[in-house]
Amino acid sequence: SFDAEMQAAGEVTWGGSLSWDSKSMRFKDGKLIVTDGPFAETKEVVGGVVIIEAPDFDAAVKLASLHPAARMGEELGWGIELRPMDYCPAIREAEAACIS
Template sequence: MKYLGLAYFTPEKFAALAPEERKKVVSQCPELDEKMRATGKVLVSASLGDLDHWRTLRTRGGKKQVSDGPYIESKEVVGGLFIIEADSHEEALRIASMHPAAMIGEECDWAVELIPMDFYLAQ
């Protein structure tokens, strides 16, 4: 089974950290990401780009609309994603718990959401 992991954070809280605190939190990520990837079960892992360049596409009244910013009004936004292939939900949870957003960043509301999914590769 494949699982989508979404890593969330609160941009305002992250931006409110002093630069040295922000650097301290972020500097821990590469080692934690590598530990998670070393399981051999992570198919994709990515950090998402600057929120200033996010766009939301919707159809309203039969017309396409494009708006700036995250897709849903929320204090938390997705900052990264990963896909795990695991033999069980418990194994997927164990691997997802290694992601930086599951281990650090409490002061920025970092969190991980794990979602079972069907997965198809485009040919």
């Protein structure tokens, strides 16, 4: 139901390459913790990818904190990493061609 709600609101979009700039978030003791990341010393892996459209990191954090995996991560010790997508004119042109 989360995916359907995000798609209906126009906040789920397409995929592309990821920027090196990122933030990691997780819940601990019921509180949202946001840090800069990723860091080379971590041993985390990507379990899945959701592409959302948000005007800035604050809005992205708010949307990502609603994802069911964010709360499950508190119990299981995992977090969510947020990265902006790099701008690629060719991808934007292809996307526009698919829509029209």
